[in-house]
Amino acid sequence: MSSAESTSPAPRFETLTVPKASDVLAAEVRERILSGEFGEGTALPPERQLVEQTGLSRATVREALRILEVERLVEIRPGRGGGAFVHRPGRESLANTVRLVIRGQQIRLEALHETREAIEPACAALAARRRTERDLADLDAAHADLIGAGEDVPRFLRANIQWHNAVARAGGNELLIGFLDALSASIHASTDLERFMDARVRRLTARTHARITEAIRAGDAEAARRRMSRHVCGFARAAAEVDDRERLDLPEAGA
Structure with missing residues (x-):
């Protein structure tokens, strides 16, 4: 036996992890x-x-x-x-997971608005390209409910979420629908919107929704994207003026 053979190290193995x-x-x-x-x-x-x-x-x-x-x-x-x-996972599973991450990680309210500003104009552009007559009917119904809310601010806010979610559904992208569902609900739950949504803001919101819906109905993707971008960016700036919290304070689910 050569000296090289006698001094070679013994073979070694890594620790094996056997799954349960x-x-x-x-x-x-x-x-x-x-x-x-x-x-x-x-x-x-x-x-x-x-x-x-x-x-x-x-x-x-x-x-x-x-x-x-x-x-x-x-x-x-x-x-x-x-x-x-x-039970095969659907967009509700995605929305629930995103809401848990937002709450569990104490996501900054600013970051939540930034995410919405990034994805909702894309939702509007997709809606202009893909909307069906049923989608347009859903947008019109949510807008009619928003107009009919009058001084009932909670009803106005519910109709507002319904309209934004209807835009996402019209785009037909399941991931964006789930993300927007979670973002809309989280912003609604964590911001003092009743104090923010005075009569002037409600009127402006209704007019803006009508113009975005008009672009979606006309199939004008760029106009829908541009108008939605101005809408959500303006909302974020205005809401920040009345709510200077940095982190979300979301209630328990179902609370």
Whole structure:
């Protein structure tokens, strides 16, 4: 044996991390849901069958189902006829996640307005290109409710959110719809808009909405983008004058 062979270091291996069986099962079911193999509302096999089919323990199967339930990919229904049912994530899942991030990270109100200023003009431009007659009807209905609110400021604010969300829906981009839903709700919940929305601001808002809707109806994407940009940027500046908080103070969900 040569001296080189006698002094060579012994082979070494890195520490291996073996995934838990419940994580492996949850990953397989997750992939089959997200790929579309399991459609919305599909009933997964009962626990006993899952145990038999996978060779895993009942505790492991239950843990995997709990993981998927927390991720909102399955809904566990108790009682006769119950079980685990597939729930494919939609834009409401995105909106809920964004709201949690905004609240959990204590996102600055300025940053929230900046995000809205970046995406809502794009929503308006897409709406001008893609809107349907149903979309235009939704915009008109929200605008009519906003006009009809009169001195009822809470009703005005609800109609205002409905109109902005209708613009996003008309654009047909699911990601933008979810983001705008969360942003609109968060701004509404965290800003003293009732103090801000006096009669003059309400009249100006109604006129601006009408002009943006006009551009969307005409299919003028650039005009829709430009008018929406002026609208949301002006709102952010005006709201900042009456609310100088730097961070959001959002209430509990459902509060």
